[in-house]
Amino acid sequence: xxxxxxxxxxxxxxxxxxxxxxxxxxxxxxxxxxxxxxxxxxxxxxxxxxxxxxxxxxxxxxxxxxxxxxxxxx
Numbered sequence: 001x002x003x004x005x006x007x008x009x010x011x012x013x014x015x016x017x018x019x020x021x022x023x024x025x026x027x028x029x030x031x032x033x034x035x036x037x038x039x040x041x042x043x044x045x046x047x048x049x050x051x052x053x054x055x056x057x058x059x060x061x062x063x064x065x066x067x068x069x070x071x072x073x074x
Contacts, residue, residue, distance in 0.1 A: 014072045015062060022063060023056035030054060 030050050035043050066073035 014074055015066060016074055017066065018059040018062050020059050021056050022060040023053065024060050025057075027053060027057060 033043065033046060062071065065071040
């Protein structure tokens, strides 16, 4: 790979620093459950819980990338 190939291309714009809880805990890739019709409260809560956990990992990842220069921050 030459220098031109390894240079990052500016995708434009900056990422705002995410707020909220960061998590760097280990996690298993989310496997969506089968949802009944109509969905139960427990099924919806399980999806909300998984979304919250993954969003916390995403906050940590974005913050780490901004801090290390992998993403352009604010």
